[in-house]
Amino acid sequence: MSKKITIEPVTRVEGHGKVTIHMDNQGKVYQTRLHIVEFRGFERFVQGRPYWEAPVLVQRLCGICPVSHHLAAAKALDVIVGAGTGEGLTPTGEKMRRLMHYGQIFQSHALHFFHLSSPDFLFGIDADPNIRNVIGVALKHPDLAVQGVMMRKFGQEIIRATAGKKIHGTGAIPGGINKNLSVEERDEFLKGADPLNADKMVSWAQDAVEFFKGYYKANKEFIDNFAHFPSNHLSIVRKDGAMDLYHGVLRAVDAEGKKILHDVDYQEYNKYIEEEVRSWSYMKFPYIKELGQDHGWYRVGPLARLNTCDFIPTPLAQKEFELYKSLTNGKPNSFCLHTHYARLIETLHAAEVIRDLLNDPDLLGDDLVIKGTKQKEGVGLLEAPRGTLFHHYRINDNDQIEMANLIVSTTNNNEPMNRSVNYVAKSIMDGKQEITESMMNAVEVAIRAYDPCLSCATHALGKMPLEIKLYDDNNNLLDAKKSQ
């Protein structure tokens, strides 16, 4: 008898989603899908609003990465107010935004690794779910838990100082920023009491990379064999090929490292990227037009970024990058769980960038905003923690938004997430008579690797019930299990 297994909701991710696994008469998995079950509708209800509201309005998509939406929208509106396409802001405007962005990367990566994913590594994916969570980490590994919490706090304090609030601030405005950094704020971040200072954050970020390397050494087979499949990779990179998470040109490489998008201007992204709609999910499936739907899908996020960039422009992260690249002989890395490794190298990079920026006197300047000849349309891209984020707006003659198109990071990762889920379900559930909790968690581990913000929805971090349901081929419920 064929079966349909539903995992709903998926736990320890941001947002709400479910996974359905269909098995045939022989117990073979023949279809697995990650469904996004919420509809947000921001692209529609931003229409008619004055354009300068967009950075504040659209950031409400998310409570984890609002800064990314805030800045991507502001970058698109920079174009509309004639402030250039990412390189025309005043030094203070540009650097304050970068500080905000790297603070966001730092806090979000810390949240993702320490709070959401580390329980799987510290306790094992088949450990008792009662301890396989952030509380379990705090009880069994208090030093690591404190490190995670304080790293996140530091990043959020950076956001507060640049955006006005830790969550849903207003710092970035079209053409620049609405505040500079005070000397007191800067000194607090540079010389603050241990551990909340930039040097300590760099040191802790190094420790986190070492932690993962140690884990990898002991669990190489598991890490390398978990949802490993080739893909294209896409991100923005600096014009010289360096990693740049705030601004750059659009680059994509295939599984062999060959460039398939050649450092193009993202203002013309819709010449290169298309989105496909499928009936069973509210999330679209983007792909590179030239390669088509079947071959043009790509990964975004930390794994992709370390595959597209040529180097990392900060010394400590560059050293780790070289070691990381040597694992695949310089070729693109397609090991799903190496995403965590890449994420921690980026965390180190973010800590270094933050420290460098804090030592830059431009942050204290008073020239905050620049404007030029107004345009009707603008595109803003940046690398959010989860991957490339696209914001595109068009306004009418009365300064009201008449069109918005957002391609969020998780949407870009839709196809690879579905493939990862399918890969894991096939490899661990095929032919099994009983579906265990650890099997379900393994499916979730694949999703968590992408650090997904499934609906870009705000919700409190907490334990959500995991439920599995078995159906026969007539959709009759045969059995149901809930996690503890």
Place this chain on the structure above:
Amino acid sequence: MSNLVKFRIDKTECMAEAGKYIVEAAKENGIYIPTLCNMPGVKPQGACRICTVRINNRLMTACTTPIADGMEIEMDIPELNDLRKAIVEMLFVSGNHFCPACEKSGDCELQALAYRYQMFVPRFPYEFPQKEVDASSTRIIKDQNRCIFCKRCIKSVKDEQGRSYFAFRHRGHKLEVVLDKELGMSMSEEKAEQAMQSCPVGSILVKEKGFSKPIGKRKFDHSPIGSDIKL
């Protein structure tokens, strides 16, 4: 000859010039009575009723009632505070006040009163009315979603000939405050700024200036509305 009179607000002995409106007299004595439709330089109108006080068991609007000798005024009592809170709640549910994306957030008097009276969930159902955003003026946007019909803009924003830039249109539930098309197109930057300042909420916005004031510098970021009134 002095024409000072003595009166009491919630048992506090006060003195003020006879004939002053209660709101002003209270302010001089360091007592805050909340207002929304009232603004300095404009004849009080008693429209919003948020300043309602009780005098001799009668409910009176403090912005339109002159002070008199020996007056006993009840102001900061649970019954009246709940009435004020109910008015704030009604204003919220009858419009579309989405504070998170409003550039007046932190400077908005309605929002500040909601905080002062600890409004969490309104007791009335939300109406979610369909409202227009008029962005046709070169200087300002009139967002009908947020208008509370206080008339402050109608009464205070006028051109050199005394003509109001704003006026009421329609009646009953269709009532709205609209910008005169012709005057709106010739509005100066200074006049646009005055119009935005006159609005206690975020219904009148100067174009392309939104969010230029950082969080921390807004009017009610650090202290609640009314806390500036003290002796």
